Ligand code: HEM
């Protein structure tokens with residue numbers, strides 16, 4: 005299989021890029037557009053190629069989404085078909101991440117790579133028909149092979165969230181030797197509740213196979229491609245912008261980040277790799293249209309670019325119909341996700357759909373869509389209960405059911421009575437998102453206190 | 463067949479590897495390795511095989527118990543897959559019976575000698591165009607959404623178990639004409655001519671404190687496997703109150719009364735994630751129950767549990783709430799939901815394996831009918847539970863690649879039974 009789209013191909017900007025990071029945070033300036041290869045760094049690195057870059061940590065990060073110490077580099081492979089789905093593999097170097105299993109203090113465990121030789125193997129899965137990224141784990145499996153022989157045991161990859169890649173499946177995979185590896189991915193039938201265009205679909209298991217080569221070139225590109233940010237911004241509240249997932253080389257250059265500044269939903273260090281990012285010009289604009297398949301869906305690129313990989317961003321607030329619930333103190337529906345009511349730094353988009361909406365049955369439908377604050381990454385495998393009250397009396401208490409909709413993607417839903425202005429809906433998070441986290445997400449979405457929302461006055 | 467390289471392996475691992483290879487040359491290498499031509503001192507069996515219990519699966523009385531009274535399986539196991547080479551007739555039956563009796567005469571029924579069963583698949587009974595009378599023995603099928611197993615479609619399977627690796631090797635060699643004497647007893651009748659061995663379906667394994675940790679040279683077996691764990695996943699299992707009794711799994715009615723059914727699923731286990739990525743608390747929550755973890759009930763490898771898995775009615779009933787409110791459920795807690803009148807349905811005699819040079823498990827369970835196994839497996843799947851797959855017990859780490867169903871007839875019917883021996 006052909007490998008495409010070497011993100012951070014022009015690597016080794018790492019150390020100089022620290023400055024760029026600061027600038028970028030200050031306002032998405034189109035920095036380092038020259039991308040003068042730092043050939044010195046390049047050369048030294050070449051002599052002694054690292055297999056795993058240093059993992060710098062933030063001291064005392066906030067209990068919230070924060071800017072990590074670095075931007076991870078990766079190689080994207082060409083997406084492959086798996087039945088009605090697409091699988092987009094991405095490879096980075098092995099690095100620590102955090103696994104969540106449960107709710108208590110011991111439920112979060114930092115995982116360090118067993119071996120510095122290998123990859124952090126990731127893939128994103130989406131439905132080809134709707135473009136919806138499938139952000140839940142129903143039991144995906146991978147087996148790595150070399151020359152027809154299994155390498156290591158089969159693996160159930162973790163579900164993970166990362167600021168750059170959004171929701172993905174992944175794990176660190178040890179690769180004892182350089183060479184070409186084949187990976188077989190098996191996706192079981194989707195057992196999560198589906199609605200809309202996904203209803204009754206993806207009920208068959210599917211497999212896909214991809215290949216990659218682990219060698220000096222890979223390490224040069226991926227290990228060498230890490231960008232460390234200036235220490236000043238480490239641990240600041242904010243997030244890296246999603247990496248660009250398309251293939252490029254065309255697209256108008258530069259000056260396209262303006263949109264972002266306008267709606268200011270990222271206060272992060274996106275930026276380097278400008279050329280890659282240039283394409284954002286197109287998407288940024290249509291971020292605002294918030295189709296489920298957007299985020300970094302590449303709209304107009306799609307026709308001529310088969311490598312476009314959707315980023316798992318959920319639609320923005322204005323894409324949701326119904327009555328959006330508000331913070332009782334605020335009273336107004338904000339424009340952007342970052343300003344939505346929060347618990348544990350997750351933002352909660354909650355809307356009540358009247359009984360005439362397709363998602364509602366006899367009663368109204370409460371759709372709750374928790375997401376990361378800046379990149380709108382869906383937060384999967386939570387459990388929540390909603391309590392509806394009117395004048396201090398409980399009207400209904402419902403467990404919210406995890407659902408993937410063909411338009412609104414991941415959300416949690418329940419039937420509720422028709423609501424009136426002033427009614428309150430309290431969301432109790434029993435289990436925070438049981439998904440593994442890359443650096444910058446591991447301290448958020450763990451302790452998630454009760455969240456009180458209100459039906460606003462019209 | 464090539465023998466393992468002795469210089470590259472620890473002694474016990476070398477012996478384990480010899481058991482995996484099997485055959486006469488593995489046997490003699492094994493005897494060399496254990497240090498005597500005659501092998502260990504193995505007690506001989508009974509002069510009167512008819513004195514052995516009618517139930518082939520009646521092993522427990524002959525097996526040792528640990529300090530807490532939990533039954534201990536023999537250390538070494540071989541599953542020999544058999545394909546019938548002849549018509550089923552009285553002569554073939556007689557040959558089979560005499561061959562098996564030879565083993566019973568040669569080896570004491572127990573750890574120091576040998577225990578074994580022979581079981582028959584639905585494929586075997588196909589030749590009678592009938593299923594075994596009054597036994598629930600369907601063809602094997604997938605039992606979870608995420609698996610596409612192969613099936614045991616050969617005719618029969620011998621399960622040989624002993625604490626002495628040389629005994630399982632010698633018994634097998636004796637049955638197939640590779641050895642004139644077994645434990646000093648002349649082999650007058652063997653199975654050749656009746657059964658063919660299917661070498662590529664032969665499976666082997668081991669169980670017991672310390673054995674898993676000796677296999678850290680196998681790829682996929684992390685150094686972190688605890689020294690004293692009997693199973694790869696690092697904990698004891700098979701506590702008395704979590705096992706069905708032999709009575710509970712015995713077929714009560716019909717011509718096969720006194721027999722049982724056997725399900726064998728073979729699976730790979732991902733131990734890397736289990737040991738290198740998760741902590742003890744997470745392992746205990748996922749294997750036993752979140753409360754076992756919170757209350758530190760297990761000790762490091764389950765030794766603190768004594769004779770009880772600690773699965774109280776409350777902990778079993780808490781499964782759904784633990785899923786929804788705690789985000790994790792334990793494998794044992796969840797499987798115990800299938801108990802009937804508070805009694806487990808399965809008698810598990812599973813063992814570890816490194817067949818295929820990967821860590822795995824041959825999960826061998828006895829139950830009155832295969833439907834009981836299916837019911838337990840459904841409880842273990844926990845499709846009804848509101849919990850992330852990765853936190854749904856240990857499903858995330860297991861990869862089933864083979865399933866087989868068997869009838870283990872009562873001893874008097876063990877030699878090539880027809881589907882309805884009474885008619
Ligand atoms: C590597 C795989 C497995 C491991 C490490 C494992 C481990 C355990 C452990 C530690 C227990 C609790 C203690 C005890 O056994 O007394 C248990 C119980 C049990 N397991 Fe497994 N198990 C595995 C696979 C399976 C499979 C494939 C099944 C098939 C359905 C299964 C069925 C059961 C049942 C029925 C119980 C007892 C529940 C009760 O007490 O009623 N296990 N297992």
Ligand SMILES: [Cu+2]
Nearest residue numbers: 126164174175
């Ligand atoms: Cu990842």
